[in-house]
Amino acid sequence: MTAGSDSAAWCAVDLTPGRARAWHLLGETVTGTRQIEMPDEGPGGQSAVDLLRRLCDGMPAMVCGPGLGAAAVAVPAKPGMIVPVPLADGLVHALPGLRQDSPPALMDADAARIAGFLALNPRWDGVICLPGQVTHWAQISADEVVSFQSFLTGETATALAAAPSLRAAGAGEGWDNAAFGAALETAMSRPERLAAGLAAIAAEAVLDRLGPGQARARLYGLLTGAELTAARPYWLGQQVALIGPDAAARPYAEALQRQGVPTTLADEARMTLAGLVAARRRIAGAG
Amino acid sequence: MTAGSDSAAWCAVDLTPGRARAWHLLGETVTGTRQIEMPDEGPGGQSAVDLLRRLCDGMPAMVCGPGLGAAAVAVPAKPGMIVPVPLADGLVHALPGLRQDSPPALMDADAARIAGFLALNPRWDGVICLPGQVTHWAQISADEVVSFQSFLTGETATALAAAPSLRAAGAGEGWDNAAFGAALETAMSRPERLAAGLAAIAAEAVLDRLGPGQARARLYGLLTGAELTAARPYWLGQQVALIGPDAAARPYAEALQRQGVPTTLADEARMTLAGLVAARRRIAGAG
Numbered sequence: 001m002t003a004g005s006d007s008a009a010w011c012a013v014d015l016t017p018g019r020a021r022a023w024h025l026l027g028e029t030v031t032g033t034r035q036i037e038m039p040d041e042g043p044g045g046q047s048a049v050d051l052l053r054r055l056c057d058g059m060p061a062m063v064c065g066p067g068l069g070a071a072a073v074a075v076p077a078k079p080g081m082i083v084p085v086p087l088a089d090g091l092v093h094a095l096p097g098l099r100q101d102s103p104p105a106l107m108d109a110d111a112a113r114i115a116g117f118l119a120l121n122p123r124w125d126g127v128i129c130l131p132g133q134v135t136h137w138a139q140i141s142a143d144e145v146v147s148f149q150s151f152l153t154g155e156t157a158t159a160l161a162a163a164p165s166l167r168a169a170g171a172g173e174g175w176d177n178a179a180f181g182a183a184l185e186t187a188m189s190r191p192e193r194l195a196a197g198l199a200a201i202a203a204e205a206v207l208d209r210l211g212p213g214q215a216r217a218r219l220y221g222l223l224t225g226a227e228l229t230a231a232r233p234y235w236l237g238q239q240v241a242l243i244g245p246d247a248a249a250r251p252y253a254e255a256l257q258r259q260g261v262p263t264t265l266a267d268e269a270r271m272t273l274a275g276l277v278a279a280r281r282r283i284a285g286a287g
Numbered sequence: 288m289t290a291g292s293d294s295a296a297w298c299a300v301d302l303t304p305g306r307a308r309a310w311h312l313l314g315e316t317v318t319g320t321r322q323i324e325m326p327d328e329g330p331g332g333q334s335a336v337d338l339l340r341r342l343c344d345g346m347p348a349m350v351c352g353p354g355l356g357a358a359a360v361a362v363p364a365k366p367g368m369i370v371p372v373p374l375a376d377g378l379v380h381a382l383p384g385l386r387q388d389s390p391p392a393l394m395d396a397d398a399a400r401i402a403g404f405l406a407l408n409p410r411w412d413g414v415i416c417l418p419g420q421v422t423h424w425a426q427i428s429a430d431e432v433v434s435f436q437s438f439l440t441g442e443t444a445t446a447l448a449a450a451p452s453l454r455a456a457g458a459g460e461g462w463d464n465a466a467f468g469a470a471l472e473t474a475m476s477r478p479e480r481l482a483a484g485l486a487a488i489a490a491e492a493v494l495d496r497l498g499p500g501q502a503r504a505r506l507y508g509l510l511t512g513a514e515l516t517a518a519r520p521y522w523l524g525q526q527v528a529l530i531g532p533d534a535a536a537r538p539y540a541e542a543l544q545r546q547g548v549p550t551t552l553a554d555e556a557r558m559t560l561a562g563l564v565a566a567r568r569r570i571a572g573a574g
Contacts, residue, residue, distance in 0.1 A: 018451075099490070103483065103487055104487045104494065104496070105490050106490040106493055135482075149483060150490060151482035151483050151486050152447075152450070152452060152453070152489060153482040155447075155485075156443075156446075156447060156482055158450065159447050159449065159450040160442075160443060160446050162446065163443065163446040164304065165420070165442055166439070166442070192479070192514075192517045194513060194517075195422075196390065196436060196514075196517050196518075198438075198439035199392065199438050199439040200390055200391045202437075203393040204391045206393055207386065207391065223482065230479045230480045230482070231483075
């Protein structure tokens with residue numbers, strides 16, 4: 001991608017595993033979107049080059065997410081750095097992810113979403129929580145990610161809802177908000193009792209004592225409660241911005257509200273695009 | 288099954304989901320075994336009647352495990368009660384499971400294994416831990432199950448090892464015992480950090496810092512450590528008998544040994560058969 005004029009055609013791409021997506025733009029105006037669903041695909045599933053071909057029709061691209069080999073940048077760091085990546089059919093620009101040595105943690109496209117949020121909210125200090133299959137909590141100060149902490153809560157919930165006993169209990173369906181709240185409280189006071197709470201769901205399902213939507217809400221309540229307990233240093237006394245797909249963000253919003261934490265919901269797609277647009281503005285400005 | 292002579296042919300059956308199995312016997316002498324693998328099948332998968340047909344060739348049967356509709360008995364209770372179950376093609380006898388109202392818990396064939404262990408070890412007091420896809424901890428006193436507590440640790444481990452990030456980290460393979468021990472200690476001191484520990488495994492795998500067998504051992508270390516913390520009232524200051532499939536029992540044996548708990552390993556198949564044989568002896572003696 002060369003630094004284009006304000007109205008040049010280009011492609012903003014998010015290669016997050018499970019759901020690659022692209023925006024086609026003229027300058028900063030979106031002219032179309034594309035999405036490729038790859039459910040249950042881990043990192044390194046389809047090749048990034050193949051995905052870019054299917055998403056971009058050869059347009060110059062600004063890309064976030066894994067697969068282009070751009071080395072993640074160690075925190076503390078400003079998100080939104082740009083790395084040129086020469087490919088067989090042209091040059092693309094990548095926003096590298098962020099990494100932390102201790103505790104070991106890695107985020108890919110979420111770094112671009114943080115960059116987008118900070119581009120739209122300059123000088124914002126606080127904590128950004130990015131729920132998803134992996135959830136990241138990032139401490140933001142002076143436009144930098146100072147530190148972050150990751151939790152595999154989303155993948156755990158998905159995997160458990162499909163496990164034999166919990167699948168039979170209906171853990172894939174419905175939502176009983178009172179049951180979520182009760183399980184959340186239990187997990188925050190006794191987080192080590194996760195597997196015991198799961199076995200109780202399975203037993204109550206067999207004994208026919210579970211109402212509709214209770215299994216799923218309790219599963220998410222237990223997992224979210226344990227995560228909130230472990231992430232307490234991140235949210236206690238802080239303002240929190242939540243950036244994630246609606247379904248993933250909702251339990252966090254509910255849980256943080258119950259803890260009295262001031263929480264802002266930011267649209268995930270909008271933040272992603274804002275991060276990629278801000279990055280392109282910088283290379284266009286420098287061109 | 289009618290009360291037979293000592294050398295009558297009969298069939299001892301364990302209908303545990305995932306792996307139904309049967310012993311063909313003449314009196315108390317095993318003349319053959321059968322097993323039907325049903326991986327990833329939840330409760331109520333194949334019909335118990337169909338399984339009995341395939342396992343028993345019409346012989347009278349003494350059966351443990353779910354599916355015959357024998358109502359579970361509330362604890363405190365002696366395991367090894369016997370319930371006659373009339374089926375279309377004859378009468379079988381079932382060993383019902385055990386249930387507890389609070390906390391809600393349910394065990395099926397494991398009740399027969401406890402009965403077998405107590406038949407072989409009369410007047411044994413202590414705690415029996417039955418590892419498996421669901422693990423039960425049962426407090427035994429005066430030949431009764433006084434109370435028990437269940438954990439969905441096995442299903443959680445299986446589900447997580449197949450989740451995208453952990454599958455990519457190799458969580459299905461190998462075993463690094465030092466990594467298991469370290470993760471166990473971590474989980475026992477900070478059990479709420481399970482999902483954080485899982486995310487660290489995924490991140491270290493991408494950063495190429497994981498040795499072979501570390502992902503799996505750490506996954507099991509984290510889950511076993513959380514369970515041991517929650518089950519502490521069961522094992523602290525007790526003698527523990529472990530009855531479970533080898534692969535499921537090994538992490539528990541290792542973990543209990545590290546906590547200095549005197550632990551006896553009892554062969555799961557042998558305990559199951561002993562429970563069924565002891566039950567048949569009672570109805571034969573009464574005949």
